[in-house]
Amino acid sequence: MPTVQALPYANFLSRLLNKEIDIDTDDIRAILVQNAYTPNRDTHDYYNDITNELTTASGYTAGGVALTSKSFTTTAANSWSRAHAVSTAFTAGDLVRPSTGNGFVYMAAVGGTTSGTAPTWPTTIGLTVTDGGVTWTCVGRNVVVFTSSPATWTAPFDAGPFRHVILYDNSPATSATKPLICIATYASDQTGGSGAATVTPDSVQGWVAIPIP
Numbered sequence: 001m002p003t004v005q006a007l008p009y010a011n012f013l014s015r016l017l018n019k020e021i022d023i024d025t026d027d028i029r030a031i032l033v034q035n036a037y038t039p040n041r042d043t044h045d046y047y048n049d050i051t052n053e054l055t056t057a058s059g060y061t062a063g064g065v066a067l068t069s070k071s072f073t074t075t076a077a078n079s080w081s082r083a084h085a086v087s088t089a090f091t092a093g094d095l096v097r098p099s100t101g102n103g104f105v106y107m108a109a110v111g112g113t114t115s116g117t118a119p120t121w122p123t124t125i126g127l128t129v130t131d132g133g134v135t136w137t138c139v140g141r142n143v144v145v146f147t148s149s150p151a152t153w154t155a156p157f158d159a160g161p162f163r164h165v166i167l168y169d170n171s172p173a174t175s176a177t178k179p180l181i182c183i184a185t186y187a188s189d190q191t192g193g194s195g196a197a198t199v200t201p202d203s204v205q206g207w208v209a210i211p212i213p
Contacts, residue, residue, distance in 0.1 A: 004165070004184040004185060004186055004199075005091050005093050005094070005184065005202060005205070006165070006167070006182040006183065006184040006201065006202070006205075006207050006208065007041060007093050007182060007183060007184070008041070008181065008182045008208045008210070009041045009044060009045060009180040009181065009182060009183065010041050010042050010043075010045075011045040011179070011180075012179065012180065012181050012182065012208065013210065015045070015169075015179040020169070020172070020177075020179050021169045021179050021181070022171075023070050023071075023072060023146060024070065025171075026169050026170070026171035027066055027169070027170040027171045028066065028067045028070060028148070028167060028168075028169055028170070028181070029063065029064040029065060029066050029067065029167065029168060029169075029170045030064050030065055030067060030151035030165055030166070030167050030199060031050070031053050031054075031062075031063065031064035031165070031166050031168065032053065032054045032060060032064070032159065032160075032162040032164070032165060033050060033051075033052055033053050033054070033162060033163065033164040033165075033166055034052040034053075034054065034161065034162055034163060034164075035052075035161070035162075035163035035164075035189060036051065036052040037050060037051045037052040037053075037163075037164060039164065039183055039185065041183065044180060045179065045180055046168075046175065046176050046177060046178055046179060046180060047168050047170075047175040047176075047178035047179075047180065048174075048175040048176045048178075049180070050166060050168075050180070054159050054160070054162055057159060058156075058157065058158040058159040058160075058192065059153055059154070059155070059156055059157035059158055059159050059192060059197075060153060060157065060159035060192075063170065064151075064168075064170075065151055065152065065153060066170075067148040067149065067151060067167070068148060068149045069148055069149040070146070070147075070148040071146070071147055071148070072144060072145070072146055073144070073145050073147075074142055074143070074144050074145075074212075075142065075143050075145065076141070076142050077097055077101060077102075077103050077104050077105045077140065077141050077142060077143070078097065078101030078102075078103060079101075080095065080096070080097045080101075080105050080143060080204075081204055082094070082095060082096050082097070082204045082205070083096060083097055083098070083099050084096045084097065084098050084099055084106070084114070084118060084131075085099070085114065086114055086115060086116050086117060086118060087113065087114060087115070087116050087132075088113065088114050089111075089112070089113045089114075090108045090111055090112070090113075090114065090134050091108065091111045092108050092109065092110060092111040093107065093108060093111075093205075094107070094108045094111070094205075095107050095108075095139070095143060095204075095205060095209055095211065096108075096136075098118065098121050099118065102121055102123060103123070103141055104121065104123055104125075104138050104139075104140065104141060105139060105140050105141075105142075105143055105211055106121065106129075106136040106137060106138055106139060107136065107137050107139045107211065108134050108135070108136060109128065109135045109136070109137045110133070110134060110135040111133075111134060112132060112133020112134045113132050113133050113134070114131045114132045114133075114134050115131050115132035116132075118131075119131040119136065121136075121138070122138045123138065124138060125138055125139065125140065125213045126138065139211035139213070140211030140212045140213050141212065141213065142211070142212040143209050143210065143211050143212065144209070144210045144212060145204075145205060145206040145208070145209050145210075146181075146206055146207050146208045146209075146210075147201045147206025147207055148201060148206075148207065150198045150199060150200040150201070151165070151198070151199045152196055152197070152198045152199075153192070153196060153197040153198075154196050155194065155195045155196045156192075156194045156195070157192035157193075157194070157195065157196060157197040158191070158192045158193070158194055159191070159192050159197075160189065160190055160191030160192055161189035161190060161191045162189065162190055162191075163185060163186055163188075163189055163190070164183055164184065164185050164186075165183070165184045165185075165186075165199050166180065166181075166182070166183045166184075167180075167181040167182050167183075167207055168180045168181055169181065181207070181208065182207050182208050184199070
């Protein structure tokens, strides 16, 4: 499947800090959801807000698959491995450091293609800079990343079509108390091709990357 960028639901961090989610010990799962679901990362916060998940059939089981090898890591801005590059396409949500580190990371608030020369990077949290078609926001000095092994549905997998991959915490007792974590959206509908189906977190930003000021 094509690589996609996952973005967190707005309430993920508050649910984490409120101890509703324990990444290490809880049953964190990935589900596949049809295009008829309209994501709202600002207001959707629990599993019962999700509509149009694939039903149990063709290699898919409603409720999704459990993630393994889950981890949180913290990386200082100057050690962040995704560096800015000129004349390069970036997607909204991408986090970069300047090619020569300045102690800060920047998030693409608006995606597009960068200019042929690097911008003058602001060093105040919250300030923005326009870089060709990209708008960068200064967001932090460190980044906390949640990642895991890929979410995998074993062969034969013929389920679909689906458009979204959503992570949530399956450990709480009811759908109204199972917190949502993040969502990745494909540009077009996806359908299994009889082999295994795998969704792999971003190699740098994992499933969720949280900048820390």
